Amino acid sequence: MKKIEEAEVIFQPLGRRFIIPIGESLYLAAKAANVESLCGGRGLCGKCRIIIKEGKSLISSPSVSEEKFLSKEEFIKGYRLACQAVVVNAGKIIVEIPFESRVGKQKLAVLGMEAKVELNPYIKKYFLEVPSPTLKDFKPDFERIIEALKLKYDLNIRRINYYALKKLPMTLRSSEFKVTLVIKAEKEIIDVEEENKEKELYGFAVDIGTTKVAGYLMDLNNGKVVATVSMMNPQIPYGEDVISRISYASKNPLNLEALHKTIIDGVNQLIKEACDKTNIDSKSIYELVIVGNTVMHHLFFNINPKFLGSSPYVPTLKSSFYVKSKEIGVGIHPEAEVYSLPLIAGFVGADAVADILATEIYKLKEKALLIDIGTNTEIILSNGSKLICCSTASGPAFEGAHITHGMRAATGAIEKVWINPEDLNPTYKTVDDEEPRGICGSGIVDAISEMLKAKIIDFNGRIKTEINNSRIRKNNNTIEYVIAWKEETAINKDITITQKDIFEIQLAKAAIYTGISILMNKFNVEPKELSKVFIAGAFGLYLNSESAKTIGMIPDIPLNKIIFAGNTAGSGARMALTSKKIRDEAENLVNEIKYIELAAEPNFEHEFASALRLPHKNVNLFPSVRKILNF
Ligand code: FES
Structure with missing residues (x-):
């Protein structure tokens, strides 16, 4: 008789069943059962926690990464990381998804500032x-x-x-x-x-972010959006950031094809969703415009991104590009074309061009700054006549990855924090006002800013263990501050900000500020000379600008100069869809913007080390923060 080489895995409380062959981990099944994952199953985020209720002996012994993320008590209770738990024997496994691992409904910001354009579609x-x-x-x-x-x-x-x-x-x-x-x-x-089908004329604009994808179905007769749809980027299981996707795609042509097909399928799914919502035939969509960072752009067009991964980070092409939709499998009109806005450089893509078009920073006659915060942050500076730009790897910490209780901005995420400097007790607000499950990017920035103001941490970000307060404690080998006690949370565990979390945010904010400061030095611009600072990107929408300034993530400028622009990459894509003129402007723009490769800047390391401090080693750069912190 043939030996059974599979296990039947049942996820509770959903009751979903999966058949998993011996040798495979529980990761893909867990993802399908809506278990959280921020690292694409690489054992790096520790978020895919599950509890094995039955069938422990059918699963591999704990991996090094599980030893790192799970405590002894948790192992005893049956906790494992789904991506590390490999089926080693056939049989039945019953898995419970603990509350903290369930993916909540995420806030996906899809709208943004948009400049007016004359309707003149392609x-x-x-x-x-x-x-x-x-x-x-x-x-x-x-x-x-x-x-x-x-x-x-x-x-x-x-x-x-x-x-x-x-x-x-x-x-x-x-x-x-x-x-x-x-x-x-x-x-x-x-x-x-x-007959007369003039009215049935639609286009679809897509912004492909490393983490999120937003799509807009537009009526090309009047330039109006008729449906907005969004999803998490389906490539995330292959790696959460662009570097891991480059390395996966570069390994062999099949991997590249898999990443390409995944995003095409995702875009087709968005098109279908938008058409179903509006009862519009997808064959009445005659053009698709995409924007995305350079890696997302290459993967969408099935172009090997290998050379973007190593110095001198060269893209395959920079100019705009048209391809027949049927050649890459996009399900719209068979003769429709897919158009991409041009790119600026290896890590400043069509999404940054879209940001520039939507905010019209290139038309300003004053000094202004544009920051599109994401896993990669693009920074553009105008001196009133010219533009200069760079890209900086700010990492996924603002998405909640690499943060002990980090999570995306979904239901139950702590998104705002205040700390009483007298008793050091916090007050917080969660997404959807549900019991807290973790903390998202804007919450962490707030928390660190408040900890600095309440003098819980010093300028190096060190938690002051000498303070006698029950919220400041040493837990195993970690020093941490308790934001929410176990009894208040939905996960039956204290939610804390650890010393390591603070350091992760310091790295991310230093990467952003270093980019800003190098560009400002190039153009000899002082923070006080900036007339406007546009903060783009979904994360930016929820960010408390005062807190961002306090920790030294953005320059010290009056808050009324900060403009939260939202998802301007999506806005720029829509503008390009409805206006041929905008496409010509974009083409001219990319030839005029000067790109600065930060890694090649001699003062990069010095600037970065200075920016690691809270708010900065040179406190004179932050006079208003200095006043608040009283130093
Ligand atoms: S998905 Fe398992 S550790 Fe990140």
């Missing part, structure tokens, strides 16, 4: 009633319609693609010579449709 429709041929008028069909186009719309069209040409004779006659022509760039007919 694809347009023209309805024509053409005279039918007679013995006296026997012009061929194509000549007949181009003559009518000239007469009615003053258009000089000379080209028709093969798809439309094949349809032309039958469509003309089946609709009694009343047809709608779909015309690309006022140059080429790409489809001929029966």
Whole structure:
């Protein structure tokens, strides 16, 4: 009899069943059962915690990474990390998903500041009633319609693609010579449709972020968004940041194909969702515009991103790009094209170009700064006539990764924190006002700023263990501050900010400030000279600017100069979808912006070390923070 080489795994309380072959971990099944994961199953985040209720002997012994993230007591209770727990024997395994590991409904910010553009899309429709041929008028069909186009719309069209040409004779006659022509760039007919279909003209704009993907279905007749959809980037299981995705894709062509297919499937899913919501046929979508960082751009187009991963970080191309939707498997009109805005450099992609277009920083005659905070943060500085930019690896800490009780901005995440300097007791607010489950990026920035103000930590970020307060304690080998006691939380555990968490945030904020300060030095700009600071990106929307300033993440400028711009990458994509002129402007822009490679800057290390301090080694750069902190 053939030996059974699989285990049946049941996830409670959902009751979902999976068959997992021997040798595979529980990770993919756990993901499907909505278990949290921030590192793509690499054993780095410690978030995919599950409890094995039955079948412990069918699972591998704990890995080094589990020893790091789980305590002895937790092992006794059956806790494991799903991505590390490998099935070693066949049989039945019952798994419980603890509350803290369940993925909550996440806040996905999809809207952002947007500049007004004149509606002039790349694809347009023209309805024509053409005279039918007679013995006296026997012009061929194509000549007949181009003559009518000239007469009615003053258009000089000379080209028709093969798809439309094949349809032309039958469509003309089946609709009694009343047809709608779909015309690309006022140059080429790409489809001929029966009757008047002018109203059915849609486009889809997509912003592909490393963590999130947002899509916008737009009516190209009026430039309005008819549906907005979003999802977590489905490539996350392959790695949470661009570097891990580059290394995965570079290993072999199959890996690259897998990453490419995953994002194409994700975009198709968004298109379907938007069309289902609005009852619009996906074949009425005649163009797709994408923006994303350079790695997301390369993976979307199935271009190997290998050379973006090592110095001198060269992209395959910088200019804008068109490809037929059917060539890369996007499920819209078969003759539609996919357009990408141009890129600036290896780590400053089309998303940054979209940010620049949406905020119109390039049109300002004053000094201004644009920061798009993400796993990679793009920074653009204007001196009133020129733009300069850089990219900095701020890491995923603001997404809650690498933070002990970190989580995404989902239900139950502590998002705002205040600390009473007298008794050091905190007050907090959670997403959806639910019992706390963890702390998200904006909450951590707030907490560290408040800890600094309440003098719980010093300027090096060190927790002052000499303070006699029950919230400041040594737990195993960790020094931590308790934000929420076990009794208040939904996870039946204290939620704390550890010394290591503070250091993670110091690294992230120092990376951002270093980029800003190197750009400001290049243009000789002082913080007080900045007329505006745009903070873009979903995380930026929830950030408390006062706290960001207090910890030295952004320059010390009056709060009324800070503009939270939201998801401007999505806005820029929508602008490019509705305006050909914007595409030309983008093309000119990227040739004028100067890119600074931070790693090649001689003062990078010095600047970074100075920016690690809270708020900064040179406290004179933060006069208002100095006043608040009284030093
Ligand atoms: S440790 Fe398992 S997903 Fe991160």
